Amino acid sequence: MLTDWHPYFVHFPIALIITAFFLHVLYVWKPHLWNRFGNIWILGLATLLGFLAGQTGGKAAATVQSDLTPATLDLLERHEAYANLTIWGTIILFIAWLYLALKGTKKRLTNILVLLGLGMLTLLAAYTGHLGGKLVYLQQVGVQTLP
Numbered sequence: 001m002l003t004d005w006h007p008y009f010v011h012f013p014i015a016l017i018i019t020a021f022f023l024h025v026l027y028v029w030k031p032h033l034w035n036r037f038g039n040i041w042i043l044g045l046a047t048l049l050g051f052l053a054g055q056t057g058g059k060a061a062a063t064v065q066s067d068l069t070p071a072t073l074d075l076l077e078r079h080e081a082y083a084n085l086t087i088w089g090t091i092i093l094f095i096a097w098l099y100l101a102l103k104g105t106k107k108r109l110t111n112i113l114v115l116l117g118l119g120m121l122t123l124l125a126a127y128t129g130h131l132g133g134k135l136v137y138l139q140q141v142g143v144q145t146l147p
Contacts, residue, residue: 004060005056006053006056006057006059006142007142009052009053010053010057012045012046012049013046013047013050013053013090014125014129016043017046017050017090017118017121018122018125018126019042020039020042020043020046021121023038023039023042024036024039024111024114024115027039028108028111028112036111037101040094040097043094044098047090047091047094050086051087051091053087054084054087058080061076061080064076068139068141072135075139079131079132082124082127082128083128083132085124086121086125093117093121097117
């Protein structure tokens with residue numbers, strides 16, 4: 001069932017966004033040590049897996065929403081809102097960055113703006129993951145009880 005796949009997809013985009021951020025810091029600091037196209041494709045993979053995490057998360061949320069308290073439902077809605085911001089931000093940054101790279105733009109300003117975008121995505125992904133962790137570990141949402 002598609003709802004069971006959310007935990008498998010959700011960790012990869014978070015890790016890939018954070019990895020892209022730190023590798024881009026390395027690229028901005030020492031460009032000869034790392035290829036920026038590697039970062040672009042890492043973010044592209046994060047985009048794809050983030051989309052899958054969002055789709056499976058939406059399906060999983062639909063199966064449990066009727067059983068949640070108002071406070072837990074509010075937490076779930078905040079998690080979903082931040083996840084959507086992260087996914088759309090990743091899609092937009094990936095497309096813009098790929099376009100600029102294929103166009104041949106290597107300006108320092110572009111790299112700094114991408115770094116800021118990746119930094120914002122890193123914070124969004126981390127906070128979204130934090131909210132998801134609270135749902136699972138504190139509110140026990142989606143946790144199956146053993147017989």
